[in-house]
Amino acid sequence: MSAAYKPNEIMTIAAARALRNEDVCFVGIGMPSAASNVARLTHAPGITLIYESGTVATKPTVLPLSIGDGELCDTALTTVSVPEMFRYWLQGGRITVGFLGGAQIDKYANLNTTVVGPYDKPKVRLPGGGGAPEIANSCGEIFIIMAQGKRGFVGKLDFVTSLGHGEGGKHREKLGVKTKGPTRLVTDLCIFEPDPETKEMTVVSIHPGVTREQIQDNTGWQVRYANKVAETAPPTAQELDVLRELHARTARAHGEAAQKE
């Protein structure tokens, strides 16, 4: 049953599948939120979702527009202050998976959400790091979701907002960071995982119908592939239903623009 689906949908669903029932997940707004909630509503009903606004073990019925929507608090086990969230829960090492995205990513999955162009004379001033710099290093591992394109997938970041695998190899360990960093990068075209040695993000699975040429055309560095590259299983009808119903509920709750994400 491979219903027709959009690139955004397979991206969200492929990310959702990587989440486990026992994960404690630090969720960002947008696609990470959609992916985490799809996981919760399909194969991982026991997953714990935490948003940086302080909501612990929240079970929203619609996707929040902001990281601190009342819906998150209403459906949470409890809500803690933001200093406590960052000290006891994130820095305390209690989060197994953090989700990140960004305006720019490089081949070691370092991310830029700060600025395009020079910091002091920006071409585009982006919102900034928010929780990302510490999410990147305090969570057990990091999943990244980003639509692929040459503007975002760049040879060199204008600014490193959050550490991925740095310059590759054992760079994280050399910096004293004990967590795994980005273990999975899901795009609208394919799935990358870090090479075990070099830590360069390497394509391990290509979404149905996508070509290697397409992938390279949308990437600002020479793309590497794993020895065995799989084809991403297309979204199942159930996965698509859950995702679309979630977006539909969200749109009804928030008004039309909510599913732009």
Place this chain on the structure above:
Amino acid sequence: MSAAYKPNEIMTIAAARALRNEDVCFVGIGMPSAASNVARLTHAPGITLIYESGTVATKPTVLPLSIGDGELCDTALTTVSVPEMFRYWLQGGRITVGFLGGAQIDKYANLNTTVVGPYDKPKVRLPGGGGAPEIANSCGEIFIIMAQGKRGFVGKLDFVTSLGHGEGGKHREKLGVKTKGPTRLVTDLCIFEPDPETKEMTVVSIHPGVTREQIQDNTGWQVRYANKVAETAPPTAQELDVLRELHARTARAHGEAAQKE
């Protein structure tokens, strides 16, 4: 109306009188608790009482036996965690008056509640500092209540648990401490205040019927007197009533031994 009263009663009441309606008071168990609550029930109804168990603005109807009795929590505006109490409320500089007592005091109002004899080979092992080391330096000023006697009022402390005026003069300032330290020491015989220059605790008021000889006999250093020494006003009937009713209510609530304090 000077009803007959006990030395403990005038000690408690003289301490109570020093508290102001606008004070935020960090209260210890025993006489400080009695004094603070007498103040609250007489001239200082607006006083805020805080116990280190985390209870903020508590209004107990009976005196707690321990620092964390349910009564304190039931009657509090709110109750915070102990780390928060020590970080935001005590260290945050929000307490105007702290109460302390001890097993030993010296003429600069340094206190020992740790050990009699050498630390490694104690003659008497006392309970220890508890909150006192930081109460002594974080509260705007310190009131001390202690029954006078040669065992407690000593020439040299076996151990400095909490700083009073150190070695006198500007010693606190030299240590970087910005609060006033002990501004009042109330005993069952008299009231001491620090000399403005030397900071030696100096008798400023003698309780009715007490002689200078008695004071000296119960003090392990050469007692100094202020130029003008007052006679402590005896407890009023209202003050005694309030104190005694408080103790009676407490005894009924806790069983007989509660008024041993």
Place this chain on the structure above:
Amino acid sequence: MSRVLSLAEAVESVVRDGDTVSMEGFTHLIPHAAGHEVIRQGRKHLTLIRMTPDLIYDQMIGMGCADRLVFSWGGNPGVGSLHRLRDAIENGWPHKLEIEEHSHAAMANAYEAGAAGLPCAVFRGYIGTDLPKVNPKIKSITCPYTGEKLATVPAHRPDAAVIHALKADREGNVLLEGILGVQKEAVLAAKRSLVTVEEVVDDFGPRSLNACILPSWTVSAIAVVPGGAFPSYAQGYYTRFNAFYKEWDGISRERDSFLAWMKENVLGKTPDVFAAHVRALRIAAE
């Protein structure tokens, strides 16, 4: 001891030209009404601190209230950019805006340290990011036991903290519930504080023994402004008006449309409009 004042009086007594000001609110309880009053009173040369400067800081920056911004995430949550903030940083309009940029963890820790009376916050942070290269305030200490290098930032000690809360009681104590953000810390860290509330009640009544309450003597001024968080929300009173966050994207994109909107909706209005906004929201929901 807190005093109950009109919003105009409260802002006048708490927020002064040249102050370092924290107007906090983490999506929930953002003090929009107080921000509008600051704009109406024409405050200048402010250093604005906030983890998530959003619409109200965009408005204040666009109206020229701020010389400096200390922040960790400056966007329109769920929507996109803050155009007035970007225009100030990218083009210096209406004038140059200095920025001091942190991560959320750093900002939250800096408030915590401020509330705790410490000069600096210590945490595990900033490893491998470029932020310390552009922010000289980010330093470090070495753990005396493990040798680990830990990040430090100066504690936030604003001159004034401005927050919106659910309610005050007759004694001037303030209750918050729901998403608490860093508001308690901001008030405790500040020299002066202003709390706008939805209502004043005789007594908070039955509540958690551990409710988040700011005692009267930690607050300088209280102003009763029903709806004062709109288009943000107040738990149990009204929900977030998401449509306006999206609408703001269009309003704020150009300087002219921004100024026209501010003139009509802020400069020419009083705090009462917030209660009206919330009434309209309720009617729409029925």
Place this chain on the structure above:
Amino acid sequence: MSRVLSLAEAVESVVRDGDTVSMEGFTHLIPHAAGHEVIRQGRKHLTLIRMTPDLIYDQMIGMGCADRLVFSWGGNPGVGSLHRLRDAIENGWPHKLEIEEHSHAAMANAYEAGAAGLPCAVFRGYIGTDLPKVNPKIKSITCPYTGEKLATVPAHRPDAAVIHALKADREGNVLLEGILGVQKEAVLAAKRSLVTVEEVVDDFGPRSLNACILPSWTVSAIAVVPGGAFPSYAQGYYTRFNAFYKEWDGISRERDSFLAWMKENVLGKTPDVFAAHVRALRIAAE
């Protein structure tokens, strides 16, 4: 994910010989039943951490469970000395007890730092006291901004934390209310944790949005022990049995009377006695 076990199983799986153990409770919610079970199981060579070691630590020390005590106030609150603790320190009975002595502020900060995953706690403390002379763990750092010397202590990271709480729900989440002490921090700082509770409920039901809850995945084992805090208290369940604190002064004064009491009331008993104590307390109150 927490597992619900009998108290005997729970203690066996969480507390091991040689462990560093925090059995916390600040007057309220002291885990007496769990302490008795540790004694019955004959644990040895423990390092006991607690801000306010009181009766239950006095008993464990007197029974020889502990090699070391890390603490800030060791007394019988409102009554006087802990005679078993004193006998251990003053006379080495039943064997030598090493002590590491702190202030409350240091201990509270050390738990906070442990919960926050930091190697050390930083605070303003210990100025002018002799404690740093007898405790080499007390060190300092210098604030990089102000030059102020701030005290440090190592973070508490116990092998096991043991606390008593009000209730758990079917999913194994744990609720505390009232005087919270450092229990949440102790559990979050520890590698393993055991929580005894008054009861298990299907659902916590209506509660503060900001209730103090330990999620199931932060707790190793839960044991249902009604009355498990007696003679301490559990907010909303039973009050503190002050008479026993006074009685303990007499029981514990001499080694023989202490040992006789322990034999009769701990070694020969099961956790069920705690429910019986509380029932007796209720009947007496009627």
